[in-house]
Amino acid sequence: MANNIVATWGFKRKLPEPFEDYTDHAIFDDIASKYCTQPRKKSTLHAATLRAVLAYLELENPVGSTPPEKLGAVGTQSNNFVVAEYPSKTGDLQVVVYNQLNGKFYGGCYTPPPDVESTPEKYEFKDSKQSGAALLFALMPVFLADEECNEKYQELKAHRDNGYPDLDAAAETAAVLCDNIYRRTRYASGLPTGGVKIDLPANGVLSLIKPLNIQKGVYAPTEVLHGDFQVLRPGSGFKKAQAAISRDDFVGKFILTASRRLSPEEEVSVPTLAEWYIIPPEIKRICEHAKLTTDTTQPMRNFLLRGPAGTGKTEGAKAIASALHLPYRCITCSANTEVFDLLLFTPMQNLILWTMRTVTG
Structure with missing residues (x-):
């Protein structure tokens, strides 16, 4: 089991726009999330985390003319799963299923337009392969249940909607957001509240989403939070959704x-x-x-x-x-x-x- 979804090698990658100029000086002293217990406070911008956050911002509130199929989608299935389709910068559609109860992931990479009857390519979370942005993207609804994370997310959203008038302030907000996500996943077992359980394979290769399970609707979202699903289509399962208990x-x-x-x-x-x-x-x-x-x-x-x-x-x-x-x-x-x-x-x-x-x- 590994829980380092915010991988050390990920801090060496180039940051996405508009934060690319902070790539070589991504550390901010004297600021950190509430989960930082060290006397010396510092937080660091992380490329994959930022890509996931910015992609979720765009999915939730598109500001451009990007077609829906390139925005991705996020939903939930019953109590157990968060499901997501992340449009990677490499051009493929990365499909991720996260089990909230045991922290495990399933995944697969499709070439658009996706063929759900074919076996997808493996999702490999490692330095030479996928960065983990799709995994973090899938976890955004879980992260945002935390008050501080949601507050910083809304602040960053305001910076983006206003055209980033103060990029330094936006970068500081993003750094605290990255720190919040890093500490809640990396040290989840030691936190009294807020921890997000992560159980990644030691070799970084996620269990593959099988075409038969896609066709049977095993991972079909029962609630679509944002976007339009192309692979994990809502309502494709055999079980009829039951009325929610208040x-x-x-x-x-x-x-x-x-x-x-x-x-x-x-x-x-x-x-x-x-x-x-x-x-x-x-x-x-x-x-x-x-x-x-x-x-x-x-x-x-x-x-x-x-x-x-x-x-x-x-x-x-x-x-x-x-x-x-x-x-x-x-x-x-x-x-x-x-x-x-x-x-x-x-x-x-x-x-x-x-x-x-x-x-x-």
Whole structure:
């Protein structure tokens, strides 16, 4: 596993317009994102990050006469995936699928106009191949969920819309934006909030998007955020999209015992749903069963969520705790785990959710 999506060799590449003159002096002292914990603050412009940000700006709010097929597209699919089509400066269309739950990527490179029945070329994230701009482009909706990142993005957008009247100020804004993205991906596991999980293959070669999966709609976006998809066409999947479950009708709406008052420590442990999380009907159904059986002789308090890694078991458990307004605790079982460990760890008035990963092969 590698998490250096903002690669060291990427800092040596020429910066895109209008920042190309900063290529040889891209470091800015005394400014950094809020995720910088070092006493000495500094941030650096990064070519691939800037290309991704500028491409997303143009996609979101085109200022020129670029045809839609050359702007790319970004969308989401259920809770698991962000999908994107990035028009590379090399002329090919780079298609990226990002799994938000496990940080893994799938990818492929097409020659326009794309032939979805043919196998695409591999996406190789390395110094001599692709720069990673397409990966960062796909991650933009995830990055922008962070308040600071979104603030700096809006500032840079204002600079661009006004024709960059103060390029130095725009460069400083861009540097903090690059620093925000760098630290949230590079040090994600050590951040209490804001981290973006990245799991790249050590050799940089992404798992290839297969033509059959394209035709079956495996990665078809259920929501198009911006642009027109050419490969991952919306609505090409076999499953009909279900009506979204409102957060107002879910979070805290299935409290099991109205008289129970959580301690301050317990209140802090009640999960908050991420903005990108779409509530699955199966998760709501568990909450309904737990609530409806509360006053019966056999209240339902044990539920098993089973499936492969990255299918949403952990996020589903957190969502259930949020709906029931209960503290969320996680314990990893081993061969030496005793039932008494679980009884001491989880009070009987709480719900017990078992998540089990299925392993194939």
